[in-house]
Amino acid sequence: TTRALPVIMLSAGADDESGVEGIQVGADDYMVKPFTAAELVARVRNTMRLARVRAAHTRQLSALADTAAVIASGRALEEAFQTVTEQARALLDGIAAEVVVADSNSRPKLRFTSGLDGMSTDTAGSVRAVIRGRGGEPIGTLTVLIDATRRLSDVERGLLEPMANM
Numbered sequence: 023t024t025r026a027l028p029v030i031m032l033s034a035g036a037d038d039e040s041g042v043e044g045i046q047v048g049a050d051d052y053m054v055k056p057f058t059a060a061e062l063v064a065r066v067r068n069t070m071r072l073a074r075v076r077a078a079h080t081r082q083l084s085a086l087a088d089t090a091a092v093i094a095s096g097r098a099l100e101e102a103f104q105t106v107t108e109q110a111r112a113l114l115d116g117i118a119a120e121v122v123v124a125d126s127n128s129r130p131k132l133r134f135t136s137g138l139d140g141m142s143t144d145t146a147g148s149v150r151a152v153i154r155g156r157g158g159e160p161i162g163t164l165t166v167l168i169d170a171t172r173r174l175s176d177v178e179r180g181l182l183e184p185m186a187n188m
Contacts, residue, residue, distance in 0.1 A: 025078075028073040030065060032057075076130050100134075106164070108136040114178060116166040117146050120139070123153065123162035146170050149179055151186035 030051045031044040044052040050069045053062065105120050111119035118137025146167040153162035164186040168174065 026073070028069045030069055094100060103132070103134045104136075106185055107134045110164055110166050110182060111136045112186070113181055114149060114166045114168060114174065116149075116168050118167045120165045121153070121162060122165075125161060131177060132162075147172070149174060149181035149182055153186045 028050045029048065030053060031049040032053050032055065033040055033044065034055045035180065041052040041054065050066050050072065053065060078149065103123070107119045107121045110116070110121075120136075121134040122131050123133075124131040146164055147170045148167050150163055150165045152160050153164055155161045164182055166182065
């Protein structure tokens with residue numbers, strides 16, 4: 023595309039209206055005859071310099087926009103995991119819930135909790151479902167702590183599996 027190319031309009035028209043029209047249609051500069059070679063060279067150099075600055079700023083803005091999109095999608099994913107964690111806890115009337123996601127690389131685990139600040143199984147029972155990736159490989163766990171005296175039915179235990187597979 024020629025959109026990024028700088029344009030200098032040269033014209034024999036001496037009226038101010040021609041110059042305004044040239045700039046309005048997208049020219050970067052407008053020169054009316056007669057002009058000197060030195061003036062033309064100076065304007066070309068200046069227009070090229072401004073085009074380089076504009077291109078650099080366009081690349082920077084594009085990179086910033088890409089970064090903003092990645093951050094926004096990361097936040098949306100974080101909110102989705104947090105919602106699943108809270109819903110799993112509410113679904114089983116749990117004391118607390120935790121989702122832990124880890125990949126096979128050396129990146130830190132992602133941990134989302136609802137309820138107690140730390141997950142402790144000392145005074146509670148737990149129900150756990152494996153979170154699987156698209157290829158079926160385990161990528162994390164969804165755990166809900168329940169009162170140790172409470173016994174969950176098979177149906178209740180089965181409720182975590184579909185949530186883990188979301």
